[in-house]
Amino acid sequence: MHTKVFREMKYRRMGHSGLWVSEIGLGLWKWGDPVYDGSRIGEHEGFRILDHALELGVTHWDTANSYNFGSGNSERLLGRYFASREKKVRNELVLATKVRNSVRDEHKMSQDFSPNELGSSRKYIIRAVEDSLKRLQTDWIDVLYDHFPDNLPDGSWETPLEETWDAYNLLVSQGKVRYLAVSNRTITQLEQESNALESVASNPSRRIIGVQNAYNVLQPFKLSSLKNLATRSDEKDFLDYIEKKQIGLVPYIPLAVGLLTGRYRKGNIDTSGRLSDQAGEEWRDEFLTSRNLELVEKLNLIAKDKGCSLAQLAIAWLLSHDAVCSVITGITKMDQLKDNAGAISVSLTKSDLAELDKLIS
Numbered sequence: 278m279h280t281k282v283f284r285e286m287k288y289r290r291m292g293h294s295g296l297w298v299s300e301i302g303l304g305l306w307k308w309g310d311p312v313y314d315g316s317r318i319g320e321h322e323g324f325r326i327l328d329h330a331l332e333l334g335v336t337h338w339d340t341a342n343s344y345n346f347g348s349g350n351s352e353r354l355l356g357r358y359f360a361s362r363e364k365k366v367r368n369e370l371v372l373a374t375k376v377r378n379s380v381r382d383e384h385k386m387s388q389d390f391s392p393n394e395l396g397s398s399r400k401y402i403i404r405a406v407e408d409s410l411k412r413l414q415t416d417w418i419d420v421l422y423d424h425f426p427d428n429l430p431d432g433s434w435e436t437p438l439e440e441t442w443d444a445y446n447l448l449v450s451q452g453k454v455r456y457l458a459v460s461n462r463t464i465t466q467l468e469q470e471s472n473a474l475e476s477v478a479s480n481p482s483r484r485i486i487g488v489q490n491a492y493n494v495l496q497p498f499k500l501s502s503l504k505n506l507a508t509r510s511d512e513k514d515f516l517d518y519i520e521k522k523q524i525g526l527v528p529y530i531p532l533a534v535g536l537l538t539g540r541y542r543k544g545n546i547d548t549s550g551r552l553s554d555q556a557g558e559e560w561r562d563e564f565l566t567s568r569n570l571e572l573v574e575k576l577n578l579i580a581k582d583k584g585c586s587l588a589q590l591a592i593a594w595l596l597s598h599d600a601v602c603s604v605i606t607g608i609t610k611m612d613q614l615k616d617n618a619g620a621i622s623v624s625l626t627k628s629d630l631a632e633l634d635k636l637i638s
């Protein structure tokens with residue numbers, strides 16, 4: 278695989294495109310205004326971490342318009358950061374955001390939304406991107422994700438696919454967006470959407486270049502669909518499909534929301550961690566299972582043998598897949614950034630990979 282090096286970081290291409298992304302990226306879901314939006318880190322410490330991320334070459338930053346209960350504050354924090362730094366910073370970065378969900382007005386705790394204030398209609402997508410650009414205080418978004426599929430329970434699309442993808446095509450033509458990607462998709466959806474984009478695109482270079490799905494060494498089966506019923510064979514089919522189509526994979530929850538860092542151990546659960554806070558409630562039952570906690574013990578032993586941290590082992594496993602272009606860990610502390618960035622120096626041998634594969638199958 279062709280890679281580049283910038284500062285202390287390695288870069289891979291995102292899918293079939295000319296865009297280079299740092300192998301380690303930043304996931305900014307829990308960044309915002311912790312006093313009122315359920316995020317875990319605000320501007321004061323956040324800016325210090327963002328500065329250091331740049332020094333390390335960690336330049337792929339991932340947010341969404343609706344993070345932290347639709348507050349829009351993750352994007353606002355980034356906007357204030359860009360406004361306070363020299364222009365070069367914005368040029369160095371690959372800034373990714375997502376639209377589809379509703380966003381509250383600033384400082385509003387709750388709000389009613391009309392049916393046109395979410396989803397994948399031309400009306401909403403264009404408005405949502407224009408609002409994101411204002412919050413982000415930038416003229417362009419490097420990678421725009423369609424956050425969730427606009428599917429009805431019977432699997433059909435609520436908005437005609439050609440309308441959705443024509444709106445995205447227009448945003449690229451207007452220079453507001455550079456590249457298009459999707460999130461939380463199955464193979465069928467990727468295929469239908471790629472075809473829809475191809476049918477409306479102004480030129481063949483307009484493609485879906487990336488997909489952001491849940492993927493980590495504890496729950497590899499989640500890749501192909503969010504359902505726990507999926508299997509490792511579904512995972513393989515998904516990887517084969519995106520490699521064939523040259524769609525780059527950006528795994529989310531790469532550290533299983535912190536479980537793959539050794540902070541949640543059998544009989545010793547970190548009560549200050551994200552899985553323990555109020556917003557983490559919805560994840561606890563799924564993640565803190567005896568199966569997962571037992572696997573963490575075994576993975577920890579492998580990490581010790583390799584002389585790396587558990588987080589680094591989990592990231593290195595993801596990067597061992599050619600389909601993966603960047604791993605966006607949701608760090609909230611400076612030490613976590615340094616730890617995770619160090620994962621690019623961990624190389625897993627064939628026998629390491631076989632051992633991991635056996636463990637998680």
Ligand SMILES: NC(=O)c1ccc[n+]([C@@H]2O[C@H](COP(=O)([O-])OP(=O)(O)OC[C@H]3O[C@@H](n4cnc5c(N)ncnc54)[C@H](OP(=O)(O)O)[C@@H]3O)[C@@H](O)[C@H]2O)c1
Nearest residue numbers: 304305306529530531532533534535538550551606607613
């Ligand atoms: N497209 C989607 O639908 C979607 C869905 C979910 C996430 N995402 C994206 O993916 C990103 C990553 O996912 P995620 O943040 O949910 O989960 P994650 O990266 O699996 O885990 C993040 C948590 O792990 C802990 N952590 C990270 N590095 C650590 C280290 N080295 N040592 C100890 N603890 C460490 C932090 O916990 P503490 O905060 O407790 O310290 C952090 O909140 C998000 O930020 C977001 O950008 C996208």
